[in-house]
Amino acid sequence: MNADMMPAAIFFGAIFTGNILLSNYLGMCSFLSVSKEIKTSTGLGAAVIFVMAVTTLLNWIVYHYLLIPLHLEYLRFIVFIVVIAAFVQLVEMIIERVSEGLYAALGIFLPLITVNCAILGVSLFMVIRNYSLVSSFFYGLGSGVGWFLAILAMAGIRKKIAGASIPKGLEGPGITLIIAGMMALAFMGFSGMINIS
Amino acid sequence: MASGKIVKTFITPLGKENPVFVQILGICSTLAVTNKLENTIVMTLGVIFTTTLSSFTFSILRKVIPARIRMMVETLIIATFVIIVDIVLKAYMPDIWQQLGPYVGLIITNCIVMGRMEAFAASNPPGLSLIDGLSSGIGYAYVLIIIAFFRELLGSGTIWGFSVFGDWWSNWAIMIMPPGAFFMLAIFIWIVKGRMAE
Numbered sequence: 001m002n003a004d005m006m007p008a009a010i011f012f013g014a015i016f017t018g019n020i021l022l023s024n025y026l027g028m029c030s031f032l033s034v035s036k037e038i039k040t041s042t043g044l045g046a047a048v049i050f051v052m053a054v055t056t057l058l059n060w061i062v063y064h065y066l067l068i069p070l071h072l073e074y075l076r077f078i079v080f081i082v083v084i085a086a087f088v089q090l091v092e093m094i095i096e097r098v099s100e101g102l103y104a105a106l107g108i109f110l111p112l113i114t115v116n117c118a119i120l121g122v123s124l125f126m127v128i129r130n131y132s133l134v135s136s137f138f139y140g141l142g143s144g145v146g147w148f149l150a151i152l153a154m155a156g157i158r159k160k161i162a163g164a165s166i167p168k169g170l171e172g173p174g175i176t177l178i179i180a181g182m183m184a185l186a187f188m189g190f191s192g193m194i195n196i197s
Numbered sequence: 198m199a200s201g202k203i204v205k206t207f208i209t210p211l212g213k214e215n216p217v218f219v220q221i222l223g224i225c226s227t228l229a230v231t232n233k234l235e236n237t238i239v240m241t242l243g244v245i246f247t248t249t250l251s252s253f254t255f256s257i258l259r260k261v262i263p264a265r266i267r268m269m270v271e272t273l274i275i276a277t278f279v280i281i282v283d284i285v286l287k288a289y290m291p292d293i294w295q296q297l298g299p300y301v302g303l304i305i306t307n308c309i310v311m312g313r314m315e316a317f318a319a320s321n322p323p324g325l326s327l328i329d330g331l332s333s334g335i336g337y338a339y340v341l342i343i344i345a346f347f348r349e350l351l352g353s354g355t356i357w358g359f360s361v362f363g364d365w366w367s368n369w370a371i372m373i374m375p376p377g378a379f380f381m382l383a384i385f386i387w388i389v390k391g392r393m394a395e
Binding site: 182 | 222223224225272298376379387391393
């Protein structure tokens with residue numbers, strides 16, 4: 001249905017109007033636990049952008065050239081998760097060999113990414129919305145950038161409120177969720193610009 | 198096996214070790230599917246089914262699975278049950294299946310399921326693991342149902358699709374949109390944790 005939509009529109013739509021974290025709630029677990037520091041947030045965010053863009057592409061190819069011809073669409077959950085896990089493992093091994101610095105910066109985040117539901121979620125949305133190959137890639141890339149933007153903003157805000165006195169019971173996840181809610185309100189201001197869902 | 202242990206296994210995930218508001222796991226679907234009570238109940242039944250049977254299956258196999266590929270086997274066990282849920286929903290409740298969209302498939306990456314397998318089923322016999330999986334699922338379910346109840350009531354003025362408030366009520370549209378989900382869960386955690394601290 002959206003097959004002929006402009007890739008650029010999908011890219012910006014995935015960042016702002018349909019932010020994977022703030023409007024689809026995906027990737028919350030790592031978002032809540034990692035957003036304490038800007039440095040780690042940046043590392044995880046960069047890894048998410050990379051893995052999301054590539055695995056969406058790989059899953060599109062596997063789904064359209066393997067699963068559909070064989071009528072095995074119902075196996076997509078298993079296949080997608082295996083593709084993601086295998087890709088992450090591969091990247092981890094390559095980075096370890098090629099660059100010590102990059103491994104130190106990104107390596108520890110890669111295993112976390114396999115269980116980040118945003119990665120699988122983007123692949124599933126791609127199937128539901130019937131994106132073409134190019135659109136899927138831009139959707140994956142845009143969603144990754146959107147996630148990066150959200151976690152970076154959250155880490156910045158959490159740093160500012162670190163010294164604030166917060167009501168008992170609301171410290172930690174509670175206040176983070178309220179901030180996320182306000183961010184979601186702000187991002188709703190973008191809706192109407194582009195509609196991708 | 199003492200019955201006291203069974204009761205304790207069953208009760209802990211409902212309150213003190215609740216997966217949602219204590220361990221903050223499975224938040225994605227907690228936020229995403231709670232805008233309508235009907236969808237929420239279908240979704241939580243799917244999660245209870247998956248987490249119960251995954252823990253049970255993994256516990257039976259726990260001694261024969263090599264440590265190196267443990268995670269992979271866990272994922273495959275979960276995915277198998279999620280596919281069953283997906284196919285059953287698609288066949289019998291196509292409308293709700295459509296509305297839940299990718300979130301049924303995302304039960305695979307729901308940290309509650311794998312978390313219980315790792316933390317409990319890996320070192321306990323199948324019977325106890327079954328109970329632990331079941332009560333973790335129920336602990337997740339009742340939190341979602343409470344949140345969905347208030348979100349649907351305030352956001353649409355209805356419960357289970359039936360109008361409750363009548364014409365004078367103007368809907369809080371924000372409650373069924375993303376920000377409402379975040380605020381509602383935060384308020385829930387606030388109330389529960391505040392009470393627990395006392």
